């Protein structure tokens with residue numbers, strides 16, 4: 001992830017002890033939507049370097065569980081269970097499901113972004129695939145009433161993802177926090193209240 005050192009949010013992240021500026025995206029969304037509540041079980045997909053897990057851990061206030069997953073290594077965060085693996089692989093999904101021990105989840109937060117090839121149609125398809133996988137996983141494992149916050153890139157396939165989310169959630173809304181730079185085509189979709 002390229003971060004510009006003179007970026008206001010990068011400076012804040014250094015000052016506040018967060019591993020990435022992405023922390024402020026989750027904080028802004030959570031301040032508005034109150035997704036994270038003590039006692040919850042949360043799955044963080046695409047978690048490295050770990051700022052969303054840091055925020056989730058703080059807001060759970062010692063109560064609750066976080067399972068984080070990423071294809072890249074992540075330095076340990078106390079109270080966060082980490083799986084290193086590719087979420088597209090069946091064996092990795094299985095490891096995650098085993099950790100859940102058949103217990104449903106309250107919240108899935110998914111900030112996955114594939115490596116960029118530079119060929120926009122390929123990048124868009126890869127990103128949309130990760131979003132779909134996060135959605136499938138959430139529909140299988142979220143409790144009724146549970147929520148999914150997932151990163152999506154605006155482009156072909158976006159409307160289809162929104163439609164698919166509508167089948168599983170009472171409400172689907174778009175969130176574009178300030179820390180998500182204007183030039184970025186990323187937005188976050190919030191699926192509230194798993195049906």
Ligand SMILES: C[S@@+](CC[C@H](N)C(=O)[O-])C[C@H]1O[C@@H](n2cnc3c(N)ncnc32)[C@H](O)[C@@H]1O
Nearest residue numbers: 022046048049050051052071086087111112113
């Ligand atoms: C924008 S970063 C996430 C930042 C994180 N939310 C934070 O706050 O620190 C996107 C992450 O998605 C991960 N990722 C991309 N493809 C993945 C895959 N197939 N399986 C698991 N993680 C993946 C990348 O390795 C990267 O760490």
